Amino acid sequence: MQRSKEFKVSTPGLPTDTIIGYFLGGFGGVFVVISIIKSILTQGKVQRVYGVLMVSAMLMAFTGLIFSAIGYRADNGGITNKKMAIILNVIVLGASVIFLLMGL
Numbered sequence: 001m002q003r004s005k006e007f008k009v010s011t012p013g014l015p016t017d018t019i020i021g022y023f024l025g026g027f028g029g030v031f032v033v034i035s036i037i038k039s040i041l042t043q044g045k046v047q048r049v050y051g052v053l054m055v056s057a058m059l060m061a062f063t064g065l066i067f068s069a070i071g072y073r074a075d076n077g078g079i080t081n082k083k084m085a086i087i088l089n090v091i092v093l094g095a096s097v098i099f100l101l102m103g104l
Contacts, residue, residue, distance in 0.1 A: 028089070031054065
C-alpha cells in the first residue's frame with residue numbers, strides 16, 4: 001500500500017458568512033429557549049410578545065441557514081465549523097416551527 005504524500009490544508013480563519021450564521025442561529029436559539037421557559041412558567045398563558053419572539057427566531061434561523069450555506073461554499077476555513085453552523089440553524093428553525101405550529 002502506498003501512502004499519499006499530498007496534504008490539503010485549508011486556509012486559516014472562518015468565512016464571515018458562517019460567523020453571521022452562528023450569531024443568527026445562537027440568538028434564535030436564545031429566543032426559543034426564552035419563549036419555552038416563559039410558557040412553562042405561565043402554564044401556556046403568555047403574552048403576544050413571546051409569539052413574536054418565536055416568529056423572529058424562525059426568521060433569524062432561516063436567514064442564518066442561508067448565510068451558513070453561502071459560507072459553506074467559501075474556500076477559507078475548515079469544513080466542520082461550516083457544517084455546525086448549518087446544523088445549528090436547522091435545529092433552531094425546526095424547533096421554532098414545531099412550537100409555532102403547536103401554539104396555533
